Amino acid sequence: MPPESLAAAIARAGSPVELLRNAATPAHTFPITPEFTNxxxxxxxxxxxxxxxxxxxxMTDLFLEGPDAQRLLAGLAVNTFANFGVNRAKQFVAVNADGHLIGDAILFHLEDELYDLVGHPMVIDWVQFHLETGDHDARAERDDNSAVRSxxxxxxxxxxxxxxxxxxxxxxxxxxxxxxxxxxxxxxxxxxxxxxxxxxxxxxxxxxxxxxxxxxxxxxxxxxxxxxxxxxxxxxxxxxxxxxxxxxGWVPAPLPAIFADDPHLAAYREWLPATAVGSLGGSVDATDIADHYLTPYDIGYDRTVRFDHDFVGRAALERIAGAPPRRKVTLVWNPDDVAAAIGSLFAKGPGAKHLELPKARYALHQQDKVLIGGGDGAEQVGVSLDCGYIANERAMVSLATVDVAHSRPGTEVVVLWGEEPNSAKPQVEEHRLWKIRATVAPAPYVQFARDQYRGK
The missing domain is CATH 3.30.1360.120 (Probable tRNA modification gtpase trme; domain 1)
Known part of the structure; x- marks a missing residue:
């Protein structure tokens, strides 16, 4: 019996948000030894x-070979392929027709007509679908990760x-x-x-x-x-x-924007197994799945976007490029508030959603509200996307995208941690929403990475 398609799973659940918020899929795990020392x-x-x-x-590898391999890739990528010769690599970023992110991976150019696309399956599934349903003189060999491969x-x-x-x-x-x-x-x-x-x-x-x-x-x-x-x-x-x-400063798993009501994406959802999508977690409680989408500009891919070729989503990104509304930042969480959240485990419950260390993300696609102001007048100004503890900085941080007006380093915000109501994800225990103060900082947060890594 063939696996259930994503389209069928959405119909069963009632909506994409209901499906993803209650999915049993945990956050991405690495099938290797958890710790060699500590x-x-x-x-x-x-x-x-x-x-x-x-x-x-x-990671998943998709080896693409043939005369049209680059044409296929260039037609789906926001990246330029000018001067992309053998023995080079790039962060391959794909969007839908509306300019919202499908995902990203690392693309290796191994030989004249041979490429290896390596990363999470989201963008790899997207490329494979277009190869199988389009007209390209190319072939693919897929090597899934060790969690599913024999x-x-x-x-x-x-x-x-x-x-x-x-x-x-x-x-x-x-x-x-x-x-x-x-x-x-x-x-x-x-x-x-x-x-x-x-x-x-x-x-x-x-x-x-x-x-x-x-x-x-x-x-x-x-x-x-x-x-x-x-x-x-x-x-x-x-x-x-x-x-x-x-x-x-890399955001590892943005929610793929594959749920719009258009024929091309409908065909993709019929092709894609329901098991290929992950869970959605956090305090962002929008019922319209489109409110959970991101663009390349939201998470710092500004320099990656190049309008020197035709690609899916180009027109939409050209409209956004002049004045992107949000910017990627690091949020440094207030240590007293983090300690209080962890300490709530030892008080009468329900307390805060458990903060796992060193990585606190409990859904594949983590989205928590970033607020300005307090009480009933608090305003959402962004989304916290991935959070954890950096021993080198002795800090709990998250990568986030916030409105440009509130993106200046030193700006004080609040991260709303948890879910209300609690979803049916197995990794979600009874808890209540917890406000954690945070300070806006650059992304990447580490000075060396800003100067020597992103600066290249």
Missing amino acids: WRSEQRAWARTCALLDQSHH GPPRLYRYELQGPTAAAVIERATGAPLPATKFFHMAEFTIAGRPVRGLRHGMAGQPGFELFGPWADGDAVLSALLEAGKEHGLVRAGAKAYSTANLES
């Missing part, structure tokens, strides 16, 4: 020495990041590190195996994402661990890894 020390490693993060298991992945991926990452690679390769521009690739030999490396950094620190055939993964990993002994290398587990985006 997540605080593992977070600190990428700021002080070097952290090794295993990316082999939690057998090992096609590739291993190891992220090395931190001040000593270059020294670890030089020790492992026995050669000087080649000069490699940001989001360009280099080739190495480690443990006698050819390795490709993307100049990258998930937490905004210096580093490379190393990858190659799965069969070589154990030998390469052993060589890296040996090389890292004299350079403070620390393996980082799933808990620490889940917070890296909070330092670099």
Whole structure:
């Protein structure tokens, strides 16, 4: 029996919001060891020495090959493809016809007509649908993540990041590190195996994402661990890894804008399995799913959008580009209010929604209200999208998008944490809404990431 389509699931639930708010799908998890030491020390490693993060298991790969592979990708991406040669990569961003986000992933240009799109399934499903239903001389091979795949992945991926990452690679390769521009690739030999490396950094620190055939993964990993002994290398587990985006300012899972009432998206919802969509959580309680959508400008992709080619959503983004209404920021949560929320576990309930550490996001698509003012006169001025604790800053923060008028660093706001009424998601216990004061700060929050990572 074929799986239930998203269209059928929406009809059963009554609306997209009802379906997503009560979905049993938890927040995205990384199917790797939670902690090798402890997540605080593992977070600190990428700021002080070097952290090794295993990316082999939690992402989906879509290998696209053929004469029309680039035409397919360019027609769906807000990105330019000018000068996008072999051994380069980019953050691929796709929107719907109204300019609202479908999702993003990392696109690797591996060979002349071969690309690898890597990331969460949202945008990968979108590209695969257009390949299967369009007219393109291209073919695809999909390698799902380890949560759903049978057998090992096609590739291993190891992220090395931190001040000593270059020294670890030089020790492992026995050669000087080649000069490699940001989001360009280099080739190495480690443990006698050819390795490709993307100049990258998930937490905004210096580093490379190393990858190659799965069969070589154990030998390469052993060589890296040996090389890292004299350079403070620390393996980082799933808990620490889940917070890296909070330092670099990347919003990991915006709600895909695939629910509009138009024939193209209706066909997509018939094609897409209901299991491909995640849960929606938080205090944003709009019943119209469109009120939960984001644009590239809301979450800091301004420089990614290029109008030098035709793509789905171009006209809509051209209308927004002149004066985007919201801006991505970091919200630094008030420590006393966070402590009070956690402390409510020890008082007569119901208390605050449980704040899991280090990552507090409990739905795949987290959306909490950001307010200005108090009492009945409070005004919503934004949405908090992803929250957690950064040991390197000793701070609880969230990535958010707020009205431009309230985006200046130092602005005082309130995050409304929790749900009312409580949804039927299994990870939601009885609780009440909790107001947590917060201060607007730049995104990325970490100065190094602003200067050396986003500044590239």
